[in-house]
Amino acid sequence: MVISVAVVDPLPMFCQGVVAALAGSGHRVDVPDDVLAWSHRRDRSLILLTLDVEPAWSILRRLRAETPRHVVLALIEGDQPLQGAKAVQAGAQSVLPRAMNAAMLRRTIDATSDGLCVLPASVMTLLAATDVTSGHIASGHVSDMVGPRLPPPTQLSWLRQLAAGSTVSRLAGQIGYSERAMFRQLRGLYQQMGVSGRTEAILRAQEFGWLTPDGDG
Missing domain, CATH: 1.10.10.10 (Winged helix-like DNA-binding domain superfamily/Winged helix DNA-binding domain)
Incomplete structure (x- = not known):
């Protein structure tokens, strides 16, 4: 199945790598300067969005509010369960570490386009421990998360x-x-x-x- 994909990342070389990785699968890939304008002109598509700075989070929230027909696959730096959980709550359907390999990216795009939610295990664990309505972590803390010393x-x-x-x-x-x-x-x-x-x-x-x-x- 051919999927229309938009890639949003601050590094042109990263975008070029994604384009090359997906081109072999026959997907249509764009790197729009303004993904919000792009989303308003397209039918249902997949948006690969790197969440690195606040403007990217704002884009995610606006995509959810303005063009909910599109699906968002959020990329986060490293293993940051809280950022992944926050991305899901803000409207992302799937989450991947930005350092994923090409095969993982292709599989996740295919699954997400088919309506599945793909998340790292650490993000799923955190979401299971989160009160989604209030945004607070439930009393049962995730066992593998070691926090800083409690402030005075x-x-x-x-x-x-x-x-x-x-x-x-x-x-x-x-x-x-x-x-x-x-x-x-x-x-x-x-x-x-x-x-x-x-x-x-x-x-x-x-x-x-x-x-x-x-x-x-």
């Missing part, structure tokens, strides 16, 4: 307030810090958690159950 109660409170929608400015005012000092304190917390920013910190805290009332013990 004060910093845990900061994370919970940020997750609930508080701004850094509001948080600083409650604590009595300047906004600049608050940013500095949060940067230190993010470094301790091994993350690069607020969103990733909240996701990590959510992953390990720290955002629930019983998550501090």
Whole structure:
């Protein structure tokens, strides 16, 4: 069966490799500059989307909302179960590590186009432990996920307030810090958690159950 595929990735050489890998299977492959515009002009197709930065996640959400007839196969870097689970919740039908080989890519595209959901085992395990409606990990944590050290109660409170929608400015005012000092304190917390920013910190805290009332013990 010939499948129409769009490839969305920041590296042209990666896109060229995917095109070469799929060309032998007879699939029609495009590398559109604007995949959203492309999706509006096409009948049901498969979109291979690398989720590397926030704009890519925005594209995934918009594809789900604006052109749900298309199916999305999300590519994530390495073994990141939380990113894979998040991709499924955002609208991806299947998930693959970006470093997959050509044979795996072809098999997954064929299966996904046939209506199947293909996921790494680690992503399936995490989804099984996740309350999909709230986005929180259930009380039974995934056994093979080892988290960072639990932050002190004060910093845990900061994370919970940020997750609930508080701004850094509001948080600083409650604590009595300047906004600049608050940013500095949060940067230190993010470094301790091994993350690069607020969103990733909240996701990590959510992953390990720290955002629930019983998550501090």
